[in-house]
Amino acid sequence: MIRLVVCDVDGTLVKDGGSASALNPEYYEVVRKLSEKGIQVVICSGRQKASIEKLFEPVKDLLYIISEGGSLIFQKEECIYSQIMQKEVCRQxxxxxxxxEPCDILVCGKKRAYAASEDSEMYRWISDSYGFDIQAVGDLQKNISDDIVKISLYHHNMVEQLTKDWFRPKWENKVRLNLAGIQWLDCVPKEAGKGTAVAFLQGYLQITPEETCVFGDNENDIVMMQRAKYSFAVANAREEVKRAASRECGPYWEDGVLAQLKKIVSEQEK
Known part of the structure; x- marks a missing residue:
């Protein structure tokens, strides 16, 4: 029996960077029904908590939120888990x-996100579409006092290619690197990640992998699929994600996850 449902956001429920208007409002009713039946819903994303809450405003208090690629876990306003990056690692x-040079940099703290300048494609997208709480600080090395949980490199369509020659080989054994869509390379503490966060939450809630269902589309979702008996890749997922998942559902633009969640509700009503 399923007791825990974990959903990625971008590329799984909505297009990358989709705002609240992009999310089918039927998801809210399904979350309510799952909660009524004792099934805990978790949103697990590279987004920050504020952005996730804007997407799920009507039902946000029914959710556990895993944010910043697995670095933070929230139950309502309480942070129950965190992984902080070392200051020297952040500097390097x-x-x-x-x-x-073609890449922009997003620094994500426990309080908010930070960019060097407001005058960039990344800043506008993060602020306007994702709905991040973001601040322009000029010098990212000197003007941030927050605890840092994630550093992301951004390019509108080539971050994987731009970082493959030396950046990823240099850092892949020092921090956890996650490609998220074609735009983002996320750097989080080695101990962090979506899989580690889901494992923590399973222990916290006393729920087993056999009672867990996961939905995702991208490379960073594979580790959390490994924590679930029921793992779904949306049809638009990367091929390696489809291979890792035990099942496949429709793409985000056809609300493939919504259809599967409705099936879970129906099965509980039998």
Whole structure:
């Protein structure tokens, strides 16, 4: 019997960077019905908590939120789990990221996100579409006092290619690197990640992998699929994600996840 449902957001429920208007409102009713039947719903995303809450405003208090690629877990306003990056590691990653000139840099703290300037494609997209709480600080090395949980490199369509020659080989054994869509490379603490966060929450809620169902589309979702008996890749997922998943459902633009969640509700009513 399923007791825990874990859903990625971008590329799984909505298009990358989709705002609240992009989410089918039927998801809210399904979350309510799952909650009524004792099934806990978790939103697990590279987004920050504020962005996820804007997407799920009507039902946000029914959710556990795993944010920043698995670095933070929230139950309502309480942070029940966190993985913080070491300051020296942050300094070195930012220095290296600056050398990849086509890429922009997003620094994510426990309080909010930070960028060097408001005058960038990344800043506008993060602020307007994702709905992030973001602040322009100028120098990312000197002007952030927040605890850092994630550093992301951004390019509108080539981040994988731009980071493959030396950045990823240099850092892949020092931090956890997650490609998220064609735009983002996320750097989080080695101990963090979606799989680690889901495992923590399973222990916290005393729910087993055999009672867990996961939905995802991208490379960073594979580790959480490994924590679930029931794992679904949406039809638009990367091929390696489809291979890792035990099942496949429709693409996000056809609300493939919604259809599967409705089936779970129906099975509980039998």
């Amino acid at each position: 990653i930012i220095d290296d990221a600056r050398k990849i």
